[in-house]
Amino acid sequence: MSDATSSLEDPDLGPLHRATSELDDGSVLTHDWFVGSVEVDGSTYELMVEGASPDEVAPLLPRLRTVVAALPGLRRVASDAVVTTFSTGDPAPAELDEAADDLELETVEAGADGTVVLHFTDSCGEHFPEGYWPAVHLDAEGAVAAVTVES
Numbered sequence: 001m002s003d004a005t006s007s008l009e010d011p012d013l014g015p016l017h018r019a020t021s022e023l024d025d026g027s028v029l030t031h032d033w034f035v036g037s038v039e040v041d042g043s044t045y046e047l048m049v050e051g052a053s054p055d056e057v058a059p060l061l062p063r064l065r066t067v068v069a070a071l072p073g074l075r076r077v078a079s080d081a082v083v084t085t086f087s088t089g090d091p092a093p094a095e096l097d098e099a100a101d102d103l104e105l106e107t108v109e110a111g112a113d114g115t116v117v118l119h120f121t122d123s124c125g126e127h128f129p130e131g132y133w134p135a136v137h138l139d140a141e142g143a144v145a146a147v148t149v150e151s
Helices: 054-086 093-102
Strands: 007-010 014-022 028-040 043-050 103-110 116-122 133-138 144-150
Touching: 007 054, 014 043, 028 054, 043 054, 054 093, 054 103, 054 116, 054 133, 054 144, 093 103
Parallel strands: 043 103
Antiparallel strands: 007 014, 014 028, 028 043, 103 116, 116 133, 133 144
């Protein structure tokens, strides 16, 4: 049996299934990611976990559970990090508050190497050009290690 249609159920994160994309010609591309979603404090976040089988994904789930549980406070820490990284000086509290409102956490990505990345969207379109978004990379302890702009 192929892992292409694999899925697994996590008691905290919910169902995760192998990611696929349907191409224009009708064929299906199977990715080496498992995807799902989780609700935290009334917001739903996409989950992406690198791995081609449940056996590859399972070891990453404890770290992902820890990050998801910390999202209520971590989300603000991450949006503040985005503003601080791209400011020329110390940002004013109002700037941090505005960013907390404008930057919406969309996806939590767990890599096979243990990295976790929080992907945000710019809900007002004033901070990042179309097609670009800020990503906050967390270290093993859950602290901000880097902030990047991705496309």
